[in-house]
Amino acid sequence: MHALVLDWQRNWAVTPAAVSVDELARAQAQAAAWQLATADDGRALAGMDRAAMARLGGALAAVPTRVAADFNVALAVGAEALAALLSSLVGAASVLVEQDQAPAEVFTDRYGWICMEISVGDVRFHLLLDPVTCNRLDPQRRIAAPLESRTAALAGTAVALTATLELGSVDISLVSSLRPGDILGTGIPLSAPDALGAAGSPPLLTGRLTAIGQAKAITAEHIH
Structure with missing residues (x-):
């Protein structure tokens, strides 16, 4: 993930800044709003509202937002950049859909979501990936166990x-x-x-x- 986010920043930032990707406890995955990208059942959510996306756009473009027009430009850049990042994660171009909250299954271990915090310079946001997206990014390498004969499998049982x-x-x-001692013939x-x-x-x-x-x-x- 670090390499992927770093490459994304190089493509979008006028002046690249330090990038970090840290594991995040599910209980800490909170945001004012979530931006959702989907493709082939895979889902990725970024914890950003409009103000946070504007901050991201301003940081990437290295332009401070002093007036409303600056905010709108920064918001447009931030939204496009975030859509590009999430699309690269789910494997297809996606239009961001704003959500009031993350899906409930995010916060239950059994559903296998991964939660992390992304830092790009001074901008931080939470990123959530569902199991389908995780498997696409890092496919499981399964090695079939060699078959044993029934005798060998049960030998130590x-x-x-x-x-x-x-x-x-x-x-x-x-x-x-x-009675005790009687003999019963068969x-x-x-x-x-x-x-x-x-x-x-x-x-x-x-x-x-x-x-x-x-x-x-x-x-x-x-x-x-």
Whole structure:
């Protein structure tokens, strides 16, 4: 922005002065009136009323405004110069439209407006740029992340698994009369496959029940 404003000043000022561009807190973005430039949905606002634009024109033309005629000339120069600056920001020639206040979304972080204070010699004004304009001035450089296989992406992830052992069906009267130590026979052989999966999800694998030391385990035979 500093280079852009500096180049704009060289084209408009009879005697170039010091230029600065400073970040501005949203709460401090106040002005008596706002000059709006738009193009392709991009918006730029300068915090200037007619008097401020006349001061800008007088500073650029290096002409003091002593009488009304001087004011009108300075105002014309300031308005043209400001329109040229805002047009260069939004990327197309724009006619300035005066606003009583800045849009409400300017003051909310989520909408991504940038606020700054521009100083050209003794003239200072607030400048607001919407996200579209900011992206045009400084396009985001996105580098696509390389794709990973599912196995590699999940390799370092911990997951709680639930093993379900199918025992078949029995008469309800047998279940209701069970006592500690009773043995309930089923028609499912010990070699029958078991399903292993996260709770509430389809099975991840099927395998066979086995033992490792004092713990039960499942040997995976088929990955789903």
